[in-house]
Amino acid sequence: MSFAAEFKKFALRGNVIDLAVGVVIGAAFGKIVTSLVDNIIMPPIGYLIGGIDFSSYKWILRPADAATKTAEVAVQYGVFINVLIQFAIVALAIFLVVKMINKLTRHEEAVAPPTADQVLLAEIRDLLKKQQ
Numbered sequence: 824m825s826f827a828a829e830f831k832k833f834a835l836r837g838n839v840i841d842l843a844v845g846v847v848i849g850a851a852f853g854k855i856v857t858s859l860v861d862n863i864i865m866p867p868i869g870y871l872i873g874g875i876d877f878s879s880y881k882w883i884l885r886p887a888d889a890a891t892k893t894a895e896v897a898v899q900y901g902v903f904i905n906v907l908i909q910f911a912i913v914a915l916a917i918f919l920v921v922k923m924i925n926k927l928t929r930h931e932e933a934v935a936p937p938t939a940d941q942v943l944l945a946e947i948r949d950l951l952k953k954q955q
Contacts, residue, residue: 851912860909877901 824832833839861878869876881902887895937945 852916853909856909856912858906860912864908864912865905877904880904881909 832921865877865885878899878901881897881899883897885893885896
């Protein structure tokens, strides 16, 4: 089988296409969650803690210097807090989706019929009970 034919067989397999769709939807979902956190959730939280925007929280290691044209060096932990909240929302949403899918696809496990050995042992057990 040629390389091109093998690649075509791999690329057109159902799992690869499902994965590609999942990645595209996941990227769009990530943008929605980012907007939700940045524009809806964080402003009220910032208002409640004194009108401070979390994304502006930073620890300045070296301030900007206009004379030497060096940029500010800072650890932006407020942005990190926003990302943590985004992650928590995405994790919760994925958990709920998986839970819903599991609930919809859950099937009762079929009870397997007893094997011949199990039937024979049950008969022996019943005979022994009658003799006592």
